Amino acid sequence: MLKILKYSFFDLIRSRWSYVYFLFYLLLGFVLLFLNNDVSKAVITLMNIIIVLVPLIGTIFGVMYYYNSKEFTELLLAQPIRRSSIFLGQYFGVAGSQTMSLVLGLGIPFVMYGLFKSDAIFDFSLLLVTGAFLTLIFTALSFNIALSNENKIKGFGYAVLLWLFLAVIYDGLFLMSLIIFKEYPLDTFSLAATMFNPIDLSRILILLELDISALLGYTGAVFKKFFGTQTGLIISIVMLVIWTAIPLWWLTYKAKRKDF
Amino acid sequence: MIHIKELHKSFGKNKVLSGINLDIETNGIFAVLGPNGSGKTTLIKSILGMVLPQKGTITVNGGPIKKNWKYREQIDYLPQIANFPGNLKVRELIRMIQDLRRKPSEEQRLITLFQLEPFMDKRLSTLSGGTKQKVNIVLTFMFDCPLIVLDEPTTGLDPASLIHLKGLIREEKEKGKTILITSHIMQFVAEVANTIVYILEGKIYFKGSIPELKEQTRQNDLEHAIAAIANAKNHA
Numbered sequence: 093m094l095k096i097l098k099y100s101f102f103d104l105i106r107s108r109w110s111y112v113y114f115l116f117y118l119l120l121g122f123v124l125l126f127l128n129n130d131v132s133k134a135v136i137t138l139m140n141i142i143i144v145l146v147p148l149i150g151t152i153f154g155v156m157y158y159y160n161s162k163e164f165t166e167l168l169l170a171q172p173i174r175r176s177s178i179f180l181g182q183y184f185g186v187a188g189s190q191t192m193s194l195v196l197g198l199g200i201p202f203v204m205y206g207l208f209k210s211d212a213i214f215d216f217s218l219l220l221v222t223g224a225f226l227t228l229i230f231t232a233l234s235f236n237i238a239l240s241n242e243n244k245i246k247g248f249g250y251a252v253l254l255w256l257f258l259a260v261i262y263d264g265l266f267l268m269s270l271i272i273f274k275e276y277p278l279d280t281f282s283l284a285a286t287m288f289n290p291i292d293l294s295r296i297l298i299l300l301e302l303d304i305s306a307l308l309g310y311t312g313a314v315f316k317k318f319f320g321t322q323t324g325l326i327i328s329i330v331m332l333v334i335w336t337a338i339p340l341w342w343l344t345y346k347a348k349r350k351d352f
Numbered sequence: 353m354i355h356i357k358e359l360h361k362s363f364g365k366n367k368v369l370s371g372i373n374l375d376i377e378t379n380g381i382f383a384v385l386g387p388n389g390s391g392k393t394t395l396i397k398s399i400l401g402m403v404l405p406q407k408g409t410i411t412v413n414g415g416p417i418k419k420n421w422k423y424r425e426q427i428d429y430l431p432q433i434a435n436f437p438g439n440l441k442v443r444e445l446i447r448m449i450q451d452l453r454r455k456p457s458e459e460q461r462l463i464t465l466f467q468l469e470p471f472m473d474k475r476l477s478t479l480s481g482g483t484k485q486k487v488n489i490v491l492t493f494m495f496d497c498p499l500i501v502l503d504e505p506t507t508g509l510d511p512a513s514l515i516h517l518k519g520l521i522r523e524e525k526e527k528g529k530t531i532l533i534t535s536h537i538m539q540f541v542a543e544v545a546n547t548i549v550y551i552l553e554g555k556i557y558f559k560g561s562i563p564e565l566k567e568q569t570r571q572n573d574l575e576h577a578i579a580a581i582a583n584a585k586n587h588a
Contacts, residue, residue, distance in 0.1 A: 095452060103439065163435035169402050170431065171452050172424035351363070351403045 093177035093184075096168065100185025104157070110189050113149060117197025125205045131212040135219055136307075138198070139298045142223045143291055147230040148255050150190060154234030155251045157186045159244050169352050176344040179235070183343065187231040191224045198223075218301050222294045225332040229290045230255070232339035239346055262289050270310065279314050286311045290335045297328040353377060353499060353530050354399060359408035361394055368394045369405065370554035381521065381531045383545035387582060390551045392534045393432055396503055399532075400429055412499070425453070430492040432503040432534075434484040438477030442468065442487055445476060449491055457494040465516050466490060482508040493520055500524060500531045506540055518544060538575040550581060557581060 104110055120141065124134040161182060168178045198220065207213055234251045241247035266285050270278060286292045296312045300321050308316065315324050359372040368391045376382055384392050397403040399410060401417055401424065409416055412423045436445060446459050463469060466486040471479060479487070485508045492500070502521075506514060521544050524531060535541050541548070548565055550558040558565060558581055562574060569580040 099448060103437075107439075161437065164437040166402075166431065166435055167437070167449075168452070170400050170424065170427075170429040171449070172421055173452065174421050349404065352397070 093174075093181045096173070096178055096181025097184050097188070100157075100161070100182045101188055104185060104189040105192070109153070110193055113190065114193040114197045117194055118200060121198045121201030125201055131202065131205065131207060131210045132215065132302075134202075135212055135215050136302065136304070139219055139295070139302075142194075142219065143226070143295050143298075144259050146194065146223050146226040147259060147291060150187070150227045150230030151234045151251045151255045153186055153190055154183075154231040155238045155248055157182070158235055158238035159247065166352060175347050179239075179343060179347045180340070183231060183235055183340070186235075187228050190227045190231070194223050194227065195220055215298075215302055219298060222298055222332075225336065226290065226294055228336045229332070229339065232336060232343060236339055236343050236346065239343065239350065258289055258291050263292070266292075266311075279318065282311045282314050283318060286315065287331050290332060293328050293331055293335070297325065297332070300324050300328070353413060354532075355409075355411045356395075356399075357409045359395070359398060359405050359410065361391075361398065361403060361405045368554055369398070372408070372551075372554070372556055374549065374556055374559070376530060376532070379525070379528045379530050380546040381525055381533060381544050382547045382549055383541045384532060384534045384549045384551065385541065385578060386551035386557075391554050392551055393503055395551065396429075396501055396532065396534065399501065400424065400427065425455075426497050426499050428492045428495055428497045428500045430488055430500075430502045430505055432507070434481075434488040436476040436484065436487070438475060440476055441473055442476060442479075443472045445487070446491065446494070450494075453495060455495050459490055459494040462490040462493055462520075465520075466513060480508075482510060482513070485509055486513060489517060489520075493524070498529055500529055502531065502533045504534055504536070506535060506537050514540075538573075538578060542574045550578070552582065 120138075121134075124137055125131070128134040128137065165178060165182070169175070202216060207216060233254060237251045237254065238247045241250065266282075269285075270282070273281075286296060292311065296308070296315050299308050299312050300316060303321070315328075318324075319327055354374070354376040356372055356374040359369050361367075361369040372391075372395060374395075384395065386392050394403055398405050399412065399417070401421065409418070411417065413426055415423060417423055440448070450457050450459070463472070466489065468483070468486055468490065471483055471487075476484065476487070485505075489505065492502070505517060505521075509517060518540075521531060521533075525544075533541070533545065542562060545562065547561055548558065549556060550565075558568070560568075565577050565581075566572065566574070569577040571577040571580050
């Protein structure tokens with residue numbers, strides 16, 4: 093698997109898109125720090141951007157890479173390599189190169205600005221960890237979509253739809269259901285609903301850490317009341333790990349049963 | 353070497369293989385023939401584990417291939433359509449496959465034989481179909497494996513390269529290897545093959561030597577003999 097990972101990773105970091113992605117974060121980091129003049133405030137703004145953008149980029153990169161490397165995959169399938177190694181190697185190559193762009197692109201401006209001297213270092217690291225998780229989750233989801241759709245256009249459409257659903261529509265539906273069923277106790281429902289959306293989960297995870305009650309919203313408040321900050325943090329991280337593990341397991345399961 | 357028992361495979365409603373039984377025990381060159389869409393490539397891909405049959409077993413070198421991948425170390429495979437990652441250079445591709453297989457290889461002799469030196473630093477997406485096929489052949493023949501599977505090896509080759517390819521196949525045969533070839537060029541098959549395996553409608557319809565086939569169909573050349581068994585089936 094490591095060999096495939098190596099080839100995928102180096103293939104990707106040579107590509108133009110990884111640089112564009114890296115430069116975008118670099119620019120974003122510098123501009124935010126320039127405008128905010130404060131590391132903690134910049135972290136909050138950054139969270140709002142990361143939580144929407146990272147899933148989108150993860151989804152698109154995942155689908156694009158899978159379809160573009162079809163020939164590479166076919167070549168590898170005839171070689172003495174495990175199928176799961178081929179797909180997991182490619183997956184970690186894509187997710188790894190994106191995570192590297194994210195961490196370096198945001199890390200460099202913040203470190204230059206004096207991150208290590210400020211008290212926001214833990215908040216900032218948590219933000220990067222969440223970003224990495226979102227990359228892993230959405231790349232895995234998009235790999236699954238691409239694997240089960242031979243048709244590129246269809247696969248691309250489903251992947252973007254998935255992002256749109258989890259990033260935008262889900263929240264809308266959730267809010268509407270809260271309004272419609274406001275007479276009922278909704279604590280458990282809203283907890284469960286949050287667990288089923290990695291984007292919401294990441295948002296709450298960061299807000300719990302930043303401890304900004306005003307931004308927590310209903311679900312965040314329920315989350316905090318129910319678990320407390322410490323347990324809440326741990327539970328949301330565990331949920332993110334599960335969110336990564338299940339699509340990956342499903343990916344290897346499907347890949348082993350597919351005809352090429 | 354290869355034992356195939358009651359192999360069934362269908363893609364959706366399309367039944368491609370319906371109960372293939374094939375034993376390849378000896379060395380030599382086996383030509384897998386059949387009309388378009390008769391299941392030749394599916395059979396070969398099943399042997400390689402790329403297509404997973406619904407029923408039946410395949411054993412290669414004594415071991416079943418299901419849930420196994422190590423046996424592919426024993427196989428050199430030339431795919432029908434040379435699909436390569438386009439942004440790699442020829443040199444990088446060859447090095448990558450060497451790195452993946454970790455076996456001694458003799459690519460230099462083959463590169464010289466097929467005159468590929470001027471293309472070594474070109475990206476694969478810029479190569480012509482015939483040149484890609486030559487790269488494909490280099491990748492297949494550079495390792496020393498007891499079993500060689502060639503799916504339409506002659507596609508796009510110029511006459512000089514075709515002669516080199518035939519030479520290579522003969523060389524490998526003399527080393528005592530088993531070679532599986534599919535082709536539609538009967539002249540090529542007649543020149544190299546020892547045994548003909550004819551597939552029709554997902555079943556083995558004929559297995560034997562070329563003289564046997566000619567005798568059975570009462571034809572003088574292979575091309576007509578093959579056409580005759582396809583027709584005989586239609587009349588029956």
